[in-house]
Amino acid sequence: MHRGAGGEARLALRSHRVRPTIQSIPPSRDAPPWQAGHLPNPPDEGLQVDIPPEDVELIQEACGGEFVEELRRQGRDVGWTELRLQRPLWTTPGSSYTGAVLLPVLVAPPPRQLLMKVIPAGAAGREASAHVEALDAVPAFSARHLVGQPYPARVLPDGRTLMFQEVAGAGLVHVTPAGSLLPQEQNQVVEHVVRGLLADWNEAGLEKAVPEQLTVSRFLTRALGDVWTGGGSLQAFGRSLGVFAPSSPWLYSDGMRLPNPYLLVQGGHPAHADPAVPVLHGLGHGDLHLDNILVPSREKVVQPQEYRLIDLCTFSKRADVGGDVATLLLSALVPHVDHPQELPPDQRHALLRFIVDPDASHRADIVPSAAARVTAVRDTARAVMHGWGDPWDVQFLLSLTAVALRFTTYTKISSAGRTFCARLAAHACGEVLARTQEGGVAARPPIADRDRDSFTIVGFGQGGSRTPDFVPDQGPRGRRWHTETGVRDDRAVLGFGPDHTLVAVDSEGGIRRWTVDGDPLPGADGRSPRQRLGHQSLVASLTHSVVVARPKELEIVRFPQEGGVFRLPPVPLRNGDHFLVTSGGDVFATHDTRRLTVRDFHDGAPIEELPCPSAMAASAVSIDASVVAMARSREVHIHRRGHPLVRWTVANSIPHLRSPLLQMITPDPGLQLAVSPSGSHVGCVTFEEAVVWSTQDGREVYRRRLTDREAQEALGAKWMRLVCTETGTLFWLRRGRLSIPTVDGGTQLRQSGTYADIAIARDGTLMATLSTEGRLEVWDL
Incomplete structure (x- = not known):
């Protein structure tokens, strides 16, 4: 689901009716826990905790080599003589989304089935203490609906935390995350929750x-916390929509004029009021998505009233009371909106309005299961809070705004799903302002033009024309997964395909495919002759297809939905000097240094042709070829469909050969070009400088002279690639080393070994790297 999902979705836990005091035990041996009153009796120093050798090996693999002794020490402190992993293993040892390791164990005496959790150091490490706070807050509720810690948590010398949680009922088998239940069962659960x-x-x-x-801006900044103050993906996604500052204070969703939610978070904009509203605080889970709710079954019948809440690391005693309700609603709606394409406009608009300003007429355009989900959450909350009435409605709308903006940062949600959340934030903000200004709901702006829409990612065939702000240093935030491909090919090529897939093509046209979560997909074997020199293959972004350039012909390979591999008849090229342009995706392009030809991925047929500049040195195209860049050694030509040609000059000379005399007798040096997926930016790196232009208005947004070392490392032809993100950041692969040249002085990224190729997903949320040794890694941007 979203970034918070899947962490502990399968844990079947509950609290005991009688629970001992739970406190963290520091690693220091100066104050033994039993002397401090943490345990009733001192441990027997001669006690030995038996752990089977095969379990020791698994625990060491999951938790580190020195962890087993800490585990034995914990066992001696509480009087265990035996600890073993539950067999068969309930789940493969691994990490939750926070990096916590989860393992089911059996201990004795007394004989107990427990879940052992090892929490990383840092913010996540407060989970044990936060869990204790939650258990102590309302004991009667905790006994029914939270999970217990029967033994003290232990802070390990390396800063990690070891804690144990109890297992519900008869075991782990009969408990299910709410997110895995049938729709009607989910509705019953969310009503009870x-x-x-x-x-x-x-x-x-x-x-x-x-x-x-609280003022609206104060409420939103407090609710968003470091997601807002830290910038990053929240603001980057706003830029990709073209709605982040500087931008218009008003946005349009299906023609309805709405306040820009990003500007409301900032506050102080003259076009928007910042009213103060009454806000209720109380106990809050902090991350209450469906997979953090466990539901037992009895005789295979779900028992929604016996739900358990897990993963309480974000618990707060002074939370926004509407925050958990809003999070639950959004997490329940994600399956309805998380698709490659947005909902049809009438369905989308009806659902958005039904959430923030329900009208019975909306139901005709909404999928019944989605409407039922909204009603189960929204109407249940309104019924419970009926005594607070209108102020509750306003607070819930503000909570919905903050949660929706937070969901735009969750990279496991599709671009269309995140755009829906951005729309929802704007609609909810519009309702808040309408209900708090003089004139009330009657002051809401009417729908003026249904075709007007601000929430369109620029240039992806959806009619947008805005350019996101230039961001010089967008970089990888964390590795999502990695694998060994088994192919050591320094001429292999990477690309992102449709439906969240990743494709690697080796130098003989062999194709390997995965989902972006690492699951392998069917591929195809290569054949002779090998592909042309350089990066001479390209992955389609709309169909499961790959094009490979071989001498004098192109090969297009398809992977139909029904399975198998389909190879089209070769597409002949006019002469041996025809080259594949290694960017694009919806379409592809080739050139013969005289004309650049845009081609259909269906059969390679020409779509349009553009003249090449004389002595062309480089070329690149956007996803749909609406922007084409071609360059000579010191001049870049930018073609933007429907606009006049733009020319820019660049400085370019080889280090140590920069005197006028030497330049007269040496060949013109080459350069590298890149176009962002939508065509919003064009980037160029020569032997002297890095430059980025905005294609909307043709202006230069960045220029920097390279250092001598950068220029010298650019010499050569192997493992070279320039990639431009949607916000204008350049990633430069030179001699297998990856850097960001749009930062003053350049930033060399940490890596292991050398890279053969890199790729960025069309929505700009993921990067993939392929090493010359065959190691494939996927990173969140």
Whole structure:
């Protein structure tokens, strides 16, 4: 689902009715825990904790070599003589999304089935103490709906935390994450959870609560926290939509004029009021998506009233009371909106309005299961909070705004799903302002032009024309997965295909495919003759196809949905000097240094032709070839469909050969070009400088002279590639080393070995790298 999903979705845990005090034990041996009162009796120093050798090996693999002794020490402290992994293993040892290691264990005495959790150091490491706070907050609710820690958590010398949680009922088999239930079962569960959060967990606190007056901007910045202040993917996605500052204060969703939610978070914009609203605080889970709710079954019948909440590392005693409800609603809606393409406009608009301003007429255009999901969450919360009435509605809309913006940072949601969340934030903000200004709901702007739409990613065939702000240093944030391809080919090529797939093509045209989560897909064997020198293959972005350039012909290989491999008849090239342009995706292009030909991926047929500049040195095209860049040694030509040709000059000379006399007798040096997927930016790196232009208005947005070392490392033809992101950041692969040349002085990224190729997904959220040794890695951007 989203970034928070899947962490502990399969844990079947519950609390005991009688729970001992839980405290972290520091690694220091100066104050033994039993002397501090943490345990009733001192441990027997002669006690030995038996762990089978095969389990020791698995635990060491998952947790590190020195961890087993810490585990034995913990066992001696609580009186165990035996600890073993549950067999068959309930789940493969591994990490949750926070990096926590989860292992089911059996211990004795007394005999118990437990879940062992090893939490990394840092912010996630507060989970044990946060969990204790949550258990102590409302004991009656905790006994029914939270999970217990029967033994003290232990802070390990390396900063990690070791904790144990109990297993529900008869075992791990009969408990299911809510996200895996049938739709009707999910609706029953979310109704019980929402009612439990507001009527049980927060009942006593709300009876004594005094609302805090907060401005809209203050509420949103507080709710978003470091997701907003840290910038990163939240602001980058806003830029990709063209709606992040500087931008218009008003946006349009299906023609309805709405306030720009990004500017409302910033506050202080003269076009928008920043009203103060009453806000209720209370106990909050902090990350209450469906997979953090476990539901037991009895005789294979789901028991929704016996739900358990897990993963309480974000628990707070002073949370926005609407935050958990809004998170639950969005996580329940993600399956309805998380698709490669957005919902049809009428369905999308009806669903958005039904969430923020329900009207019975909306139901006709909404999928019934989606409408039922919204009703199960929204109406249940409204019924419980009926005594607070209108102020609750406003607070919930603000909570929905903050949560929707946070969901735009979740890279496991498709671009269309994240765009839906951005739309929802704007609609919810519009309702807040309409309900808090003089004139009330009647002040809401009407729909003026249904064809007007601000929420369109630029240039992806959806009619957008805005250019995101230039961001010089967008870089990999974390590795998603990696694998060994088994092919050591320094001429292999990478590319992202449709439906979140990744493709590698070796120098003989052999094709290997994966999902972006690492699951292998059917591929195809290569054949002779080998492909042309350099990066002479390209992966399609709309169909499961690959084009490979061989001497005097092109080969197009398809992977039909029904399975198998289909090779089209070869596409002949006019002469041996015809080359494949190694960018594009919806279409592809070739050139013979005289004319550049845009071709259909269906059969290689020509679509349009453009004249090449004389002595052409480099070329690149956008995904749909609406922007084409071609260059001579010191002049870049930018063709933007429907606009006049733009020419830019660049400095370019080889190090140590820069005197006028030497330049007269040496060949003109080459250069590298890149166009961002939508065509919003064009980048160029010569032997002297790095330059980026915005194609919307033709202006230069970045220029920097290269250092001598950068220029010298650019000499050569192997393992070279220039890639431009949607925000204008350049990634430069030179001699197998990856850097970001759009940062002053250049930034060399850390890597192991040398890279044969790199690729960026069309929505700009992922990067893939392929080493010359065959190691494939996928990174979040």
